[in-house]
Amino acid sequence: xxFTKELTKGFVKDNPIxxxxxxxxxxxxxxxxxxxxxxxxxAATFVLMCSNTIVSMIKxxxxxxxxxxxxxxxxxxxxxxxxxxxxAYLPALHKSLGLFIPLIVVNCIILGRAEAFASKNNVxxxxxxxxxxxLGFTLSLVVIAxxxxxxxxxTWLGMRVTPLSYDPMLIAILAPGAxxxxxxxxxxxxxIKEKK
Amino acid sequence: xxxxxxxxxxxxxxxxxxxxxxxxxxxLCPYLGVSKKLDSAIGMGMAVxxxxxxxxxITFLINKYLLIPYNIMYLQTIAFILTIASLVxxxxxxxxxxxxALYKSLGVFLPLITTNCAVLGVxxxxxxxxxxxxxxxxxxxxxxxxxxxxxxxxxxVLVAMAGLRMRxxxxxxxxxxxxxxIALIIAGIMALAFYGFMGFQI
Numbered sequence: 001x002x003f004t005k006e007l008t009k010g011f012v013k014d015n016p017i018x019x020x021x022x023x024x025x026x027x028x029x030x031x032x033x034x035x036x037x038x039x040x041x042x043a044a045t046f047v048l049m050c051s052n053t054i055v056s057m058i059k060x061x062x063x064x065x066x067x068x069x070x071x072x073x074x075x076x077x078x079x080x081x082x083x084x085x086x087x088a089y090l091p092a093l094h095k096s097l098g099l100f101i102p103l104i105v106v107n108c109i110i111l112g113r114a115e116a117f118a119s120k121n122n123v124x125x126x127x128x129x130x131x132x133x134x135l136g137f138t139l140s141l142v143v144i145a146x147x148x149x150x151x152x153x154x155t156w157l158g159m160r161v162t163p164l165s166y167d168p169m170l171i172a173i174l175a176p177g178a179x180x181x182x183x184x185x186x187x188x189x190x191x192i193k194e195k196k
Numbered sequence: 197x198x199x200x201x202x203x204x205x206x207x208x209x210x211x212x213x214x215x216x217x218x219x220x221x222x223x224l225c226p227y228l229g230v231s232k233k234l235d236s237a238i239g240m241g242m243a244v245x246x247x248x249x250x251x252x253x254i255t256f257l258i259n260k261y262l263l264i265p266y267n268i269m270y271l272q273t274i275a276f277i278l279t280i281a282s283l284v285x286x287x288x289x290x291x292x293x294x295x296x297a298l299y300k301s302l303g304v305f306l307p308l309i310t311t312n313c314a315v316l317g318v319x320x321x322x323x324x325x326x327x328x329x330x331x332x333x334x335x336x337x338x339x340x341x342x343x344x345x346x347x348x349x350x351x352x353v354l355v356a357m358a359g360l361r362m363r364x365x366x367x368x369x370x371x372x373x374x375x376x377x378i379a380l381i382i383a384g385i386m387a388l389a390f391y392g393f394m395g396f397q398i
Contacts, residue, residue: 021228022225024228025224028221029220029221069282073278077274080274099317102320103320105277105316106312107313108225171388176384176391178221179380179381179383180380180384180385183376183380184377186380187373188372190373194371
């Protein structure tokens with residue numbers, strides 16, 4: 001039961017983006033289309049799950065003073081794996097995510113979960129936490145990307161969803177649109193929370 | 197165009213046209229996290245300029261004399277992030293020992309910089325960047341200058357944002373808009389203003 005709790009807390013209650021406001025750089029940069037958001041989210045989920053597992057396994061032999069460099073090496077190794085696998089099997093996605101794949105290393109969500117959760121809990125719980133937080137991150141990316149792609153290109157996952165007479169607002173998929181969309185989505189979530 | 201012209205183009209591109217925060221989305225966490233007060237924004241900005249310049253220099257040397265000759269380019273991410281983490285730690289210790297006054301104003305920001313993606317971002321971008329003729333790859337000096345100007349660009353928008361947010365505190369906003377949402381919308385409007393610079397032909 002605790003397992004399911006750790007697994008689902010990242011979806012809404014402790015959502016990494018909307019509630020904890022972590023990892024904003026990839027959030028805003030890659031959400032120009034749903035497919036990019038999904039790709040980045042799943043890549044981060046994989047890294048988060050693996051790094052949580054390893055960090056939790058070595059928590060008793062990690063010297064506390066140099067724990068951060070150790071965590072960074074663990075995370076960077078998995079990011080390199082993701083980078084190389086993506087370049088080999090999904091070259092188009094790899095190209096459109098570009099710089100932000102190596103930058104998963106400095107995504108605060110991953111180091112944050114290693115430090116705050118995996119270094120204190122057992123392996124099973126850490127895996128659940130990693131998957132949950134990763135999927136919560138993916139979900140938020142898909143929500144933001146949905147708004148931006150529909151407004152900015154009139155499509156969802158590449159399929160046309162708006163009538164042909166709709167003139168896409170290009171601004172939504174440009175840089176300013178990213179900030180404004182996230183700002184309004186956060187305000188909306190705050191409003192729903194207050195109503196409760 | 198001489199080398200001075202090249203430097204000018206690089207500065208304009210890094211500060212205005214391809215601003216690290218507003219156009220490239222790098223370093224957003226400190227941009228939104230440390231922009232509540234003007235003093236701390238300036239302190240953070242100075243620390244970032246310093247670390248970015250130094251990190252550009254060292255990662256350039258590591259890339260050219262270690263990773264490329266031994267053909268281990270795939271270790272780039274790990275090598276760079278470790279270099280940056282140890283560099284930040286080292287700088288912190290040196291400043292603490294030799295310049296306590298500087299440490300007092302910059303010290304608290306230094307540990308945060310390791311996870312600032314702008315620093316790793318500029319290091320990775322420098323390895324693939326070209327000069328304005330788009331054939332010559334960056335040399336050692338170019339990389340250092342690019343690191344410095346990118347840091348300046350980050351500081352400019354961070355300080356501007358802090359000024360705006362301090363005024364925004366007094367504004368009468370709906371409760372759900374307060375704090376992060378309005379900060380993001382201001383950032384969006386700033387990004388829109390910076391889009392105006394993109395039309396420049398240099």
